[in-house]
Amino acid sequence: MSITEKAHRRSSRSLKALFGVLFATIVLGVTLAGGMSPATAAETPTPAPAPTEESDFTNTYSIGGVLRNGDEVLEGVDITVEGDGFSETATSDEAGEWEVVVPGKAEYTVTLEVSTLPDGVELRNPDAASSVVTADQWLTTSITRSFPMGEDTRETTGFGAQLLQRLVSGLNFGLLIALAAIGITLIFGTTGLNNFAHGEMVTFGAIVAWIFAVLLGVNIFVAMAIALVFGGAFGWVQDALLWKPLRRKGVKLVQAMIVSIGLAIVLRYLYLYFIGGETKAMNVGLSEAVQLGPVRITVASIISMVISVVVLVLVGLFLTRTRIGKATRAVSDNPSLAAASGIDVDRIIRIVWVIAGALAALAGVMLALYRQVSWDMGFQILLLMFAAVTLGGLGSAYGALVGSIVVGLFVELSTLFIPADLKYAAALVVLILVLLVRPQGILGRRERIG
Structure with a gap:
């Protein structure tokens, strides 16, 4: 042959x-x-009847609002809406609410009748008694107009206070990324695989915690421990059923990476099927805010930061002080030499997958407390995790930690100067710039080529 x-x-x-x-x-x-269909698919919804001419709600347009003077609602104040040959006056009710139904999408002038305001109440800006609604502002069937009353008592935040607030938020976000990114770098170091399904492992932990803490009413810390166990088991199952057979078959790393992309897509849409596309609130009683000088931070964020620091320290001690940790580093440095030294490489890789799954699940729980639960939450930060790993140095657990902190801080601090929608892109720009200067990453080692 x-x-x-x-x-x-x-x-x-x-x-x-x-x-x-x-x-x-x-x-x-x-x-x-087949065995766990979501509630939305349990029965076929009855289609809503088409609107009739007597009840054509799709063509009902209105302009309204609520009148307040601080915490006091203003009753009996007249608001006139006129334009396009139409004019009507509405009076605010006992809740301060008013509404005028208008003929259609057109330009209207909304005027508050200052003479009807209660004694002692004045507009914050006397020249703002009228407001214009243009025809192109009708994106929905209702438009709201407000008329601020009294002195503006809102506190302005200086640049220094904003900087401290962003630093704390960036540190919190960086620690969350580090929990997941260390799992990525451990898997890469021992197997050479860039696991693009790692974001779905993060989402898995968040969903498990949400099911137990919110749906079943379990204490959040108990739910967190359950998510850790489920996350570790998820990592074990992935390696046992997928990655170990592929390694034994000699599948190359590029093909394995493509498999991880396919697995990520399958898992992501399974999550969408079972929990739906809407964001799930993580209401576990930790949303109360604490004022620490100029910094305002929630109890959930404080707990998240403390747990993240403790877990990261324990991972560092595990890698440097235990026999399994030293064996993991040996496999990461040279798998062939480690196997020749009597180390069971497959066992070490299996342990790494369990640890990576547990850390990703914990990161998912922390992210859920930070930004609620959604079916693609892990995918949204996947590039940031890879950026952190690459920035710190591929295969280096400590590099992943340093890279995550840098990415987290830059993401949050960048919002002081650029729109918030661009903050993730800005972090990737920093990654490119650092790699142009130091291709091996911050803590990566130079490698000889050729």
Whole structure:
């Protein structure tokens, strides 16, 4: 048999193994879907009746608002809406609310009748008694107009206070990224795999915690421990059913990376199917804010930062002080030499997957407390996790920690100068600039090529 034929047979066996894994994943998803259908799919909704001419709510347009003077609602104040040949006056009720139904999308002038204001109440800006609603502002069927009353008592925040607030938020966010990014770098160091499904492991932990803490009413710290166990088990199952068989079949890293992308897509849309697309509130009684000087921070953020620091210290001690941790570092440095020294490489990789799954789940719980739960929350920060790992140095756990802190701080501090929508992109720009100066990352080691 020629070398070409042998290579062709090996390639065929690898493809069969890959398709077998994907088929098993699909069968598992279908099985779960059959036994655990979401409430929204439990019964076919009855279509809403089409609007009739007597009840054509789709063509009802209104302009309204609420009148307040501080905490006091203003009753009996007249508001006139006129334009396009239409004019009508509404009076605020006991809740301070007023509303005028208008004929359609057109330009209207909304005027507050200052003479009807209670004694001692004045507009904050006397020249703002009228407001214009233009035709292109009708994006919905209702428009709100407000008329601020009295002295503006809002406190302005100086740049220094904003800087401290952003620093604390950036440190918190960086620690969250570090919990997940260390798992990525441990997997890469021991297997060489860039796992693009790691974001879904983060989402998995958040969903488990939300189910137990919110739906089942379990204490949040108990739910956190449960999420850790489930996350570790999820990592174990992934390696046992998918990654170890692929390693034994000799699947190359590029093909394995593509499998991880496919797995991420499958998991992401399974989450969407089971929990829906709306954001889930993590209402566990930790949203109360604490004022520490100029910094305002929630109890959930304080707990998140403390837990993150403790866990990261424990991971560092595990890698440097325990036999399994030293074996993990040996496998990361040279798997062949580690195997020749009597280290069970497959066992170490399995332990790494369990640790990575548990850390990702914990990061998901912390992120849920920080920004609520959604089906794609892990995917939203996946690039930031890879940026942190690459910035700190691929394969270095301490580099992942340093890179995560840098990314977290830059993401939050950048909002002082650029729109918040661009903050993630700004972090990736920093990654590019650092790698142009130091390609191996902050704590990465130079490698000889050739």
